[in-house]
Amino acid sequence: MASQRVFQLGLRRAVAPSFRIQPAGRMVQRRFAATENAAQSDGTQILAKQRLQRPVSPHLSIYRPQITWYGSALNRVTAVVLSGSLYIFGISYLVAPTLGWHLETQSMVAAVAAWPVAAKIAAKATLAFPFFYHSFNGIRHLAWDFGVGLGNKTVIRTGWTAVGFTVLSGLYYTFLV
DSSP states (O other), rough: OOOHHHHHHHHHHHHHHHHTTOEEEEEEEEOOOOOOOOOHHHHHHHHHHHHHHHOOOOGGGGSSOOHHHHHHHHHHHHHHHHHHHHHEEEEEHHHHHHTTTTOOOHHHHHHHHHHHHHHHHHHHHHHHHHHHHHHHHHHHHHHHHHOSSSHHHHHHHHHHHHHHHHHHHHHHHTTOO
Protein backbone atom coordinates (compact mmCIF):
# COMPACT_ATOMS: atom_id res chain seq x y z
CA MET A 1 0.00 0.00 0.00
CA ALA A 2 2.75 2.44 0.93
CA SER A 3 4.75 1.57 -2.16
CA GLN A 4 1.72 2.29 -4.35
CA ARG A 5 1.30 5.67 -2.67
CA VAL A 6 4.95 6.56 -3.21
CA PHE A 7 4.70 5.47 -6.84
CA GLN A 8 1.60 7.63 -7.40
CA LEU A 9 3.20 10.68 -5.78
CA GLY A 10 6.31 10.23 -7.88
CA LEU A 11 4.24 9.90 -11.03
CA ARG A 12 2.30 13.05 -10.19
CA ARG A 13 5.51 14.99 -9.57
CA ALA A 14 6.94 13.80 -12.84
CA VAL A 15 3.84 14.83 -14.79
CA ALA A 16 3.12 18.07 -12.88
CA PRO A 17 5.75 20.31 -14.58
CA SER A 18 4.35 19.57 -18.01
CA PHE A 19 0.79 20.44 -16.97
CA ARG A 20 1.76 23.22 -14.55
CA ILE A 21 -0.22 21.81 -11.63
CA GLN A 22 0.86 21.25 -8.06
CA PRO A 23 1.18 17.62 -6.99
CA ALA A 24 -1.22 16.51 -4.25
CA GLY A 25 0.09 14.99 -1.05
CA ARG A 26 3.16 15.47 1.07
CA MET A 27 6.60 16.15 -0.24
CA VAL A 28 9.07 13.35 0.18
CA GLN A 29 12.25 14.50 1.87
CA ARG A 30 15.43 13.65 0.02
CA ARG A 31 18.82 13.22 1.59
CA PHE A 32 21.82 12.94 -0.57
CA ALA A 33 24.61 10.86 0.92
CA ALA A 34 28.19 11.73 0.25
CA THR A 35 30.06 8.60 -0.68
CA GLU A 36 33.68 7.88 -1.30
CA ASN A 37 35.77 4.80 -1.81
CA ALA A 38 37.59 3.68 1.30
CA ALA A 39 39.79 0.73 2.14
CA GLN A 40 38.48 -1.98 4.44
CA SER A 41 40.70 -0.86 7.34
CA ASP A 42 39.60 2.77 6.92
CA GLY A 43 35.97 1.68 6.92
CA THR A 44 36.53 -0.26 10.13
CA GLN A 45 38.09 2.79 11.78
CA ILE A 46 35.24 5.04 10.64
CA LEU A 47 32.71 2.56 12.01
CA ALA A 48 34.55 2.37 15.35
CA LYS A 49 34.50 6.19 15.63
CA GLN A 50 30.80 6.28 14.83
CA ARG A 51 30.07 3.67 17.48
CA LEU A 52 31.83 5.80 20.11
CA GLN A 53 29.47 8.68 19.31
CA ARG A 54 26.28 6.64 19.59
CA PRO A 55 24.19 7.00 22.73
CA VAL A 56 24.14 4.01 25.03
CA SER A 57 20.68 2.62 25.62
CA PRO A 58 19.51 2.36 29.24
CA HIS A 59 20.59 -0.77 31.01
CA LEU A 60 19.12 -2.76 33.85
CA SER A 61 21.00 -0.61 36.36
CA ILE A 62 18.62 2.34 35.95
CA TYR A 63 15.43 0.37 36.50
CA ARG A 64 13.86 -0.37 39.85
CA PRO A 65 13.66 -4.13 40.47
CA GLN A 66 10.11 -5.44 40.43
CA ILE A 67 8.35 -8.60 41.52
CA THR A 68 7.74 -9.51 37.88
CA TRP A 69 11.50 -9.68 37.21
CA TYR A 70 12.23 -11.83 40.19
CA GLY A 71 9.11 -13.94 39.66
CA SER A 72 10.00 -14.72 36.07
CA ALA A 73 13.61 -15.55 36.88
CA LEU A 74 12.65 -17.63 39.90
CA ASN A 75 10.04 -19.53 37.90
CA ARG A 76 12.70 -20.51 35.37
CA VAL A 77 15.22 -21.43 38.06
CA THR A 78 12.71 -23.61 39.88
CA ALA A 79 11.83 -25.32 36.60
CA VAL A 80 15.49 -26.15 36.02
CA VAL A 81 15.96 -27.37 39.59
CA LEU A 82 12.88 -29.58 39.52
CA SER A 83 13.39 -31.01 36.06
CA GLY A 84 17.13 -31.45 36.65
CA SER A 85 16.43 -33.36 39.85
CA LEU A 86 13.91 -35.54 38.05
CA TYR A 87 16.33 -36.32 35.23
CA ILE A 88 19.20 -37.08 37.60
CA PHE A 89 17.06 -39.41 39.71
CA GLY A 90 15.51 -41.04 36.64
CA ILE A 91 18.87 -41.75 35.03
CA SER A 92 20.26 -42.97 38.36
CA TYR A 93 17.29 -45.30 38.77
CA LEU A 94 17.83 -46.72 35.30
CA VAL A 95 21.57 -47.35 35.71
CA ALA A 96 21.31 -48.51 39.36
CA PRO A 97 21.08 -52.25 38.57
CA THR A 98 24.12 -52.00 36.31
CA LEU A 99 26.20 -50.18 38.92
CA GLY A 100 24.96 -52.21 41.88
CA TRP A 101 23.11 -49.34 43.56
CA HIS A 102 19.97 -50.03 45.53
CA LEU A 103 17.41 -47.35 44.69
CA GLU A 104 14.31 -49.37 45.43
CA THR A 105 11.81 -47.90 47.88
CA GLN A 106 12.80 -49.95 50.92
CA SER A 107 16.49 -49.06 50.56
CA MET A 108 15.76 -45.36 50.13
CA VAL A 109 13.38 -45.25 53.12
CA ALA A 110 15.98 -46.95 55.30
CA ALA A 111 18.71 -44.58 54.12
CA VAL A 112 16.65 -41.44 54.74
CA ALA A 113 15.54 -42.74 58.16
CA ALA A 114 19.22 -42.87 59.15
CA TRP A 115 19.79 -39.19 58.29
CA PRO A 116 19.96 -36.58 61.04
CA VAL A 117 16.87 -34.39 61.44
CA ALA A 118 18.61 -31.32 59.99
CA ALA A 119 19.47 -33.20 56.79
CA LYS A 120 15.87 -34.38 56.42
CA ILE A 121 14.56 -30.84 56.86
CA ALA A 122 17.09 -29.47 54.36
CA ALA A 123 16.19 -32.13 51.79
CA LYS A 124 12.45 -31.53 52.21
CA ALA A 125 12.87 -27.74 51.96
CA THR A 126 15.11 -28.06 48.91
CA LEU A 127 12.32 -29.84 47.07
CA ALA A 128 9.23 -28.24 48.65
CA PHE A 129 9.96 -24.54 48.05
CA PRO A 130 10.81 -24.82 44.33
CA PHE A 131 7.88 -27.18 43.77
CA PHE A 132 5.31 -24.93 45.41
CA TYR A 133 6.63 -21.73 43.87
CA HIS A 134 6.65 -23.24 40.40
CA SER A 135 3.15 -24.63 40.93
CA PHE A 136 1.61 -21.38 42.19
CA ASN A 137 3.37 -19.29 39.58
CA GLY A 138 2.25 -21.77 36.93
CA ILE A 139 -1.37 -21.23 37.97
CA ARG A 140 -0.75 -17.50 37.68
CA HIS A 141 0.64 -17.93 34.17
CA LEU A 142 -2.30 -20.10 33.16
CA ALA A 143 -4.64 -17.31 34.26
CA TRP A 144 -2.64 -14.90 32.09
CA ASP A 145 -3.03 -17.25 29.13
CA PHE A 146 -6.78 -16.80 29.48
CA GLY A 147 -6.38 -13.02 29.71
CA VAL A 148 -7.17 -12.82 33.43
CA GLY A 149 -5.15 -10.61 35.77
CA LEU A 150 -2.96 -8.76 33.30
CA GLY A 151 -3.23 -5.33 34.93
CA ASN A 152 -0.13 -3.92 36.61
CA LYS A 153 -1.58 -3.93 40.12
CA THR A 154 -3.02 -7.42 39.67
CA VAL A 155 0.27 -8.80 38.39
CA ILE A 156 2.13 -7.38 41.39
CA ARG A 157 -0.52 -8.63 43.83
CA THR A 158 -0.59 -12.13 42.37
CA GLY A 159 3.21 -12.23 42.36
CA TRP A 160 3.37 -11.54 46.07
CA THR A 161 0.46 -13.92 46.66
CA ALA A 162 2.42 -16.71 44.94
CA VAL A 163 5.40 -15.93 47.16
CA GLY A 164 3.22 -15.95 50.29
CA PHE A 165 1.53 -19.24 49.42
CA THR A 166 4.93 -20.72 48.60
CA VAL A 167 6.34 -19.79 52.00
CA LEU A 168 3.29 -21.12 53.86
CA SER A 169 3.09 -24.37 51.87
CA GLY A 170 6.85 -24.90 51.91
CA LEU A 171 7.06 -24.45 55.67
CA TYR A 172 4.04 -26.70 56.22
CA TYR A 173 5.44 -29.55 54.15
CA THR A 174 8.98 -29.09 55.45
CA PHE A 175 8.16 -29.19 59.15
CA LEU A 176 4.70 -30.72 59.64
CA VAL A 177 4.35 -33.49 57.09
